[in-house]
Amino acid sequence: MEKGEEPLDPEKELFDQLWYHGELSQKEAEALLLTDGDFLAWASTSTSVLGSGPLMLSCCRGGRPLHFEVVRIQLRPRPGRPHALFQLEDERFPSLPALVNCYVTTQRPLSQASGAVASHPVARCGPPRPTTFGKPYHHRRSLSGDDCSNGVHPVHKGLLRSKELSGSQPASLDILGHKGGPKGSKGPGSPDDPQMAKVIPPASPLFRTGSDPILRRAQLGMGIPLWGSDGQLHPKVPPKPPRAPSVMLPPTSCELMPQEIVQGKERHGEEAGTGEEAGPGPRDRQEMEYKTEALPGEEAVQRDEQKNLHGHQAHLSNQEGPQETPWWEEGEQEEAEDFVRPQGGIPPALQPQAFSSCLLGPENRPLEPSALRTLRALFLQHDVGTVARHLLLTNCQAAQVLGVTQTQRQAMGVHSGLELLTLPHGHQLRLNLLERHEALALAAAIAVVGCSGPVAERVATLLGLIQLALALRAPGGTGDLFALSSVMTALQLPQITRLEQTWRLLRQNHTEAALAFEKELKPFVRALDEGAGIGQPGEVALPHIVPVAQLLEGVQLWGSDEESCERLLWTLQGARTMANNASHYCEAARARLKGFQPTPELCEAFQTEFALRLLWGSRGAGAGQAERHKKFHLVLSALSRRLEPEG
Known part of the structure; x- marks a missing residue:
């Protein structure tokens, strides 16, 4: 780009891409992903006063659609440079097409945790849906169960919606029904009003996308004033967040896991931490679905469908009969257990004297x-x-x-x-x-x-x-380094x-x-001994763990020259990579041993x-x-x- 040349309009450049479908719902995006490697970009239907919903990149991996939020960092407008940067993991790009082109051409995983690779763009038919900055209020849920016919001006509802989705609000809200007016105010529609206690139903979890606050649905009577100094939910007012919109701040972290997994963990952490209401029991990872807003009664239908699905699967498993699986092929089950303090001595020390062998007698030379x-x-x-x-x-x-x-x-x-x-x-x-x-x-x-x-x-x-x-x-081999x-x-x-x-x-x-x-x-x-690498996850089933163990146990320490410092740094970096990708090594080992009959x-x-x-x-x-x-x-x-x- 020549000096002083204005960059291409990012909105026009994005709309020219056939894999960008404009504003979609999650279900519509998932319906377009059929085979592994299929991907598309879309704008979430959740909007706020700061602009349109977040940009999402969806990809099919293992027959399941995964959704990744593209972080958009707004820059101050200056001639000759982009208006925003787009980031999926660590690297930032001047536009979303540049980001997608890099990941598709290099076949890099969209995240290291998921391993999803975007390779086949799903082209849209016709122009993309316009990404609106505001929708008619009958299309999305407001803070009130009533509509404009109750005598409330639509502007007031818009303010309530803006207040609800503002990025500067606390990110962990429990029940919107706890909101009240200024301190000491009482009246009709306040939380202390006994009539209001009968109207407000029990709260149910509502999952949001990206960095939006996690809210809970509740119906509020009209006429409740919403004050900017309220503590939202808790008796103690939380510290005020920064006034600047979150999109103007540089991100402190990027999303490395599919949102369905991240939000499942956040939901469990919130319910276990507050203890205000009994949440659902432990679920498998596959049951943690990435949800958007649902209509009233939709959750009950989903629960009935889940029960029918589980009953059908149990019926099929009973027909097939029990099948024994070797312990090295059994996958780990994700269980939401209470925290248990780790113990030392796991595994126990080696005891060769107590080892019984069919190849050696009780006493051997x-x-x-x-x-x-x-x-x-x-x-x-x-x-x-x-x-x-x-x-x-x-x-x-x-x-x-x-x-x-x-x-x-x-x-x-x-x-x-x-x-x-x-x-x-x-x-x-x-x-x-x-x-x-x-x-x-x-x-x-x-x-x-x-x-x-x-x-x-x-x-x-x-x-x-x-x-x-x-x-x-x-x-080419077993990958046992x-x-x-x-x-x-x-x-x-x-x-x-x-x-x-x-x-x-x-x-x-x-x-x-x-x-x-x-x-x-x-x-x-x-090269492995010098810390140049421990083995790539997927190719290697058991990485080179000896230098890490020797370093942490003080068995092998190097001198103070520059080469030794680099070797020390590489070894520690390899230990971090090994711990972060432990599940991938486990999957690779299980794949190498599939169908193996040991002697x-x-x-x-x-x-x-x-x-x-x-x-x-x-x-x-x-x-x-x-x-x-x-x-x-x-x-x-x-x-x-x-x-x-x-x-």
Whole structure:
């Protein structure tokens, strides 16, 4: 744009877009969304004295319509710059078409929480509906149940409506019937009038869109004065909000979740916090519908339809019969429970002495030969893909990602171990995962140096570990970066890298696998260790949690140089991303394990307690961690030197 050139009229530019439908109701917008990726923009029918209703962007995701409010930031008019900025998440755009074009061309999710991607615009037929700044009052509900025929001038009703929807009013209103005149005033139509107490019906929740105040419907008799200094609902007058309209202020936050979820939470928080009336019981997330204003009696019809729908679903489920679902495929149910103070020691500390095993006896020695032979035969019976899925299943169980009960979630205070990992009371979980990571790495290393036969036997073991690492990597594999880090730690131990004859024969006979290890796996894991990323949600089922756990437990601290500070910052940013996207990782893990039939013996072989007993015996597994690891590294060094002596 040249200097001094006036920007394009935003209203004309918006009306030229076929995906903009003008003023619609929510039901009309949802009826146009048929398949995933369909999207359209529309103006909400709720208006205020500040202008037209908020701009909404609706998209179909998973067969359900999701609605997102586009934040509009009004700017002071200056030549050569836009009159307003439009924002959906963090980035701001000079116009709504520019915002939509960016999200459609880059296929970015409209919000990280929903994952909805707009790809197919729903074109309108004909010109868009005009976005009016005022509607005839018989089309929308006023503060009074009467109309203009009762002798009240329509201007007075407009003032009442403006007062009701003003952006400068308190955002949590309970019952409009509590409004009164000035302090000390009594008379007909005041809340203290006993006749008015009979007229005002019980309040019912009324959901609004965007930043409009949450109001409750109530019918007021005509003639009630509405004073600007009223406290609205409560005996104590709340502090006065700023006089400037909210649209002129820069937003302090953006909407990252679909409004149906956000408003469901706000409704529950309001009813639980005030305690003035009994609200509805806990509902599933799917039952929290994003509602606009309803006519009297419409809520009763909706409740009857919901009961009929639930009865029909129950009848179908009884006909189909009970179906058992594996615990790793069961989704989490959203329950509105009372707050329970999180507890420490969830999960409990590892107790290898109390671990009962079918592969190990009640008492076993460290590295028992019969157990090692059984494990080798067990692994040879399964391909690397199956072994990788067994690792993912047991790792998700150990990290409290899958199979977490409602009681455990209440004790943790969060829904997933990926969130607990970043919290102070997640200390024991971090210790357990670090112990598991080290035990799996040492077990993989002993599989290599424990081969006392010819060099070809060790080469086959190295090849199997490299193929397992490739099967664990994402994309294309199971996406278990925790197990990948354990396998790569084992392959890069000094006791393994010094076996020059073994690695030379691997490069000669299996060049492709050797190149994949050197050119793909090592740089990938090195970048993860340096905090370059933990794995994108959706592609990765279990992120790289080891650097976060090491940092928070003080196991690995870096120096004071600039590179170490950047690495520290990246690690903390990765922890935040991991906690924010815990549900997406859980869904990805559940998708990888869908239809999986695990082998009990192989699942037991990947338990942390089993690895501790296998490596250090039933007695030595309870010793201190530092002492155990120091002695075992000495054993690895001795076995490595016996295979390929120095010099």
